[in-house]
Amino acid sequence: MPESSHLDRDFFDRPTVQVARELLGMRLVRLEGDRRISGVIVEAEAYRGQEDQGCHARAGLTPRTRVMFGPPGHAYVYFTYGMHWMLNFVTERQGYPAAVLMRAVQPLDGLDIIAARRVGQPRPRWTDGPAKLCQAFGIDGSLNGLDLCSPGSPLFVELGDPIPDSGVTIGPRVGLNNVPEPWKSIPWRFLVSDYLHPQDSG
DNA sequence: AGCACGATTAACT
């Protein structure tokens, strides 16, 4: 098996919407000590440029958005609602702020650890939200700025089975209620149709 | 210094 199943920096150094689409089917991997937690990426969203009013980078270069302005292939992890962490992958060239939000994965490895961190929740609810998967995978602000493409990184993305267009649902990004058009409705959300959430009834 | 709000979640009516 080629060790090079890690997605490299060139994968992330491309148009953000295309990266978000192609991340479906890839595997998110988290190493903690000798334990491996992984899952298939089934939902992702693109956030791109200062003009995107749904993107944190609309505020320009600040301490918070610094990582998004940096080189591709790094983790942008931020804190919101006073209790939740969110994981993004930085995309496109250094100096251009863009990233892909990880919204859901299907658990593969480390199920015992995931279950312990999502205690009280049924399996379908383990990692079906951006904050849920961060809790399950032990991802917090200490990983902000981490290089996913450097050898030995405790967080990275592995090549998986690509999802054909026929299996992908595309729609507006979630949770941008207060964002002006066209950014509120621009179809930059990608998800594997088989894993549609209940509220997506379609 | 103060304020409104957030790329959410879980529990509740």
Add this chain to the structure above:
DNA sequence: GTTAATCGTGCTC
């Protein structure tokens, strides 16, 4: 369907 939890960030004064 509604709402509390809980605090960093960016904006206004």
